Amino acid sequence: METISCNNQTDVKITIPSLVSLKKKQEATIVKVNGVEVGGSEVIIFAGPCAVESMEQLFETAGAVKTGGAKILRGGAFKPRSSPYSFQGLGEEGLKLLSQIRKETGLPIVTEAMDTRQLEIVAKYADMIQIGSRSMQNYSLLKEVGKCGMPVLLKRGMMATIEEFLFAAEYILNHGNEQLILCERGIRTFETSTRNTLDLSAVPMLKNLSHLPVIVDPSHGTGLRWMVPAMAKAAVAVGADGLIMEVHYKPEEALCDGQQSLRPDEFNNLIIELRKVAGAVGRKIS
Numbered sequence: 556m557e558t559i560s561c562n563n564q565t566d567v568k569i570t571i572p573s574l575v576s577l578k579k580k581q582e583a584t585i586v587k588v589n590g591v592e593v594g595g596s597e598v599i600i601f602a603g604p605c606a607v608e609s610m611e612q613l614f615e616t617a618g619a620v621k622t623g624g625a626k627i628l629r630g631g632a633f634k635p636r637s638s639p640y641s642f643q644g645l646g647e648e649g650l651k652l653l654s655q656i657r658k659e660t661g662l663p664i665v666t667e668a669m670d671t672r673q674l675e676i677v678a679k680y681a682d683m684i685q686i687g688s689r690s691m692q693n694y695s696l697l698k699e700v701g702k703c704g705m706p707v708l709l710k711r712g713m714m715a716t717i718e719e720f721l722f723a724a725e726y727i728l729n730h731g732n733e734q735l736i737l738c739e740r741g742i743r744t745f746e747t748s749t750r751n752t753l754d755l756s757a758v759p760m761l762k763n764l765s766h767l768p769v770i771v772d773p774s775h776g777t778g779l780r781w782m783v784p785a786m787a788k789a790a791v792a793v794g795a796d797g798l799i800m801e802v803h804y805k806p807e808e809a810l811c812d813g814q815q816s817l818r819p820d821e822f823n824n825l826i827i828e829l830r831k832v833a834g835a836v837g838r839k840i841s
């Protein structure tokens with residue numbers, strides 16, 4: 556993608572940390588996830604289940620998203636759940652299933668590490684490390700992923716301002732890692748009809764302030780399956796470099812986030828629509 560003008564930065568009254576700033580580095584950073592480039596002219600689709608549940612679930616879902624056009628497979632093995640009684644993920648067993656599926660599909664894998672103790676094992680199996688919304692302010696973890704030398708997906712904290720989000724990103728760059736993608740996943744507001752309020756204005760704002768790629772998660776951003784396609788299309792229209800979406804081969808049986816997971820046919824149809832939107836804004840989805 557061509558260099559973006561940062562002339563508008565002066566109109567924005569927040570502090571922008573130096574390493575993430577587009578003033579410091581005026582060409583867009585391309586993040587390479589096992590051969591897949593994020594931040595270029597292509598809009599990259601990340602998709603897969605919220606959590607890895609079983610070989611069958613992962614195999615069926617990964618095959619479906621690959622056919623539909625996903626380039627990177629998502630799936631949590633360590634899950635940050637609101638209740639300690641909810642499914643916590645399969646742990647290392649889940650990571651092993653992910654790496655097995657990578658062998659079969661060729662899709663690179665992004666999966667979450669919730670704390671520094673999990674980092675080593677997650678890094679052993681994954682192609683990209685996800686830092687979840689709840690961990691955006693876990694500064695020890697940010698420092699460690701900064702040192703780990705692997706691509707990182709940093710999700711915006713649900714209560715974080717753009718300034719706080721950029722400072723969290725700065726920790727990772729400051730510890731030596733520029734292979735970082737920012738993800739808008741919705742913030743807490745007074746609204747209760749959606750799970751979160753998907754702040755799509757964060758996309759042009761972040762693209763104007765930083766050289767880092769920005770992707771959008773309309774699944775957690777809305778919490779509602781039927782709303783995901785509309786917000787995914789809007790995200791591409793406002794300049795997102797990618798989308799991360801939850802897909803499940805049988806959402807009604809999902810152990811986590813089934814209500815916001817697309818069915819494979821819905822995912823397929825959405826990608827067809829997204830290709831038109833991408834084309835209209837000078838981008839491409841292959």
Ligand code: PEP
Pocket residue numbers: 605631635686687688689710740772775
């Ligand atoms: C997830 O991607 O599975 C997840 C838990 O997302 P978030 O950290 O944005 O809530």
Ligand code: MN
Pocket residue numbers: 605606775801811812
């Ligand atoms: Mn989820």
